[in-house]
Amino acid sequence: MKAFRTTVAGLALLMGAASMPAQADYAVQENISGDPMYSVDAPPAFAMIGDLLIARPLLIGATVIGAGVFVVSLPFTAAGGGIGRAGKALVVDPGKEAFVRCLGCTRSGYNRQD
Structure with missing residues (x-):
């Protein structure tokens, strides 16, 4: 069970890190922060x-x-x-x-x- 949790946690971190550039690009294009x-x-x-x-x-x-x-x-x-x-x-x-x-x-x- 410990190996399963480690694998799931590792995959979750990997997927989160992989989606960060896409989120940053969207934030820049859409100017989510509202800061001009x-x-x-x-x-x-x-x-x-x-x-x-x-x-x-x-x-x-x-x-x-x-x-x-x-x-x-x-x-x-x-x-x-x-x-x-x-x-x-x-x-x-x-x-x-x-x-x-x-x-x-x-x-x-x-x-x-x-």
């Missing part, structure tokens, strides 16, 4: 090329122009108390899209899906 950091974003090559040649230069230009507009509007926004919101809208948001977003991705962040 584990979502896979694999954009196609044409999206990367368009992003590199068109979107990034425009976003960098928008960041520079936004910084200039922010400096010019700073006295008015300081009087109204909206320096943080103006800075975020004019400088941080375009800069985040230009420098933090992965190439070809549609959402910003380090491979995150917000």
Whole structure:
């Protein structure tokens, strides 16, 4: 009887270990954890090329122009108390899209899906 229990326990452990990669693959594909950091974003090559040649230069230009507009509007926004919101809208948001977003991705962040 002891050999039977050992065999059954060994087979159960073996089957459990054999199914772990399949469970991990399912969890990654379906993002069971709910954490957006584990979502896979694999954009196609044409999206990367368009992003590199068109979107990034425009976003960098928008960041520079936004910084200039922010400096010019700073006295008015300081009087109204909206320096943080103006800075975020004019400088941080375009800069985040230009420098933090992965190439070809549609959402910003380090491979995150917000």
